[in-house]
Amino acid sequence: MKSIEVKGTARTIAEHSSEQSRALKALRKNNCVPCVLYGAGDNVHFTVTNDEVRNLIYTPHIYVVDLDIDGKKVKAILKDVQFHPVKDTILHIDFFQIDELKPIIMEVPVQLEGLAEGVKAGGKLTLQMRKLKVKALYNVIPEKLTVKVAHLGLGKTVKVGELSYEGLTLLNAKEAVVCAVQLTRAARGLAAAGK
Secondary structure: EEEEEEEEEOOOOOOOOHHHHHHHHHHHOOOOEEEEEEOOOOOOEEEEEEHHHHHHOOOOOOOOEEEEOOOEEEEEEEEEEEOOOOOEEEEEEEEEEOOOOOEEEEEEEEEEOOOOHHOOOOOOOEEEOOOOEEEEHHHHOOOEEEEOOOOOOOOEEEHHHOOOOOOOOEOOOOOOOEEEEEOOHHHHHHHHHHH
């Protein structure tokens, strides 16, 4: 998994909620995003600039984040991002600190590999789960999970329960369909003509 460096500045939390919400509004107005780092005992509150996290948020890739909060460095993963419902600006980011000896849970992008038999027969290959949830030590998690589809015939599917990757535990429902070759009108016509 690739890593990306993000620099942040520690912030203090106001005791009264009205003061806190004013402080958060001021931060956001100044192109900053409030963040929290979990998993390290006490939660660490800090801010980053929008520019600092743009390449982490707006990408299909997953990263180990090398967080630098006022010179204190920790490894973390992006856990959650909250966006403004109308403007789509980033309101808040949660990070989770990595412990090298404890497994983490992360969503990993799925990539299909090969030309499915069913596609050659006129079917259409559809990816139904763009990401799979895995549990593993962070240094074992790959950038993507490859699913081989060359063997897939018309009307056939690949389910989560049929997949396995070394060192990873898949947490999605075993019966969930990852990808399928669907029958198209053209394929039905070919099948009918062949009868």
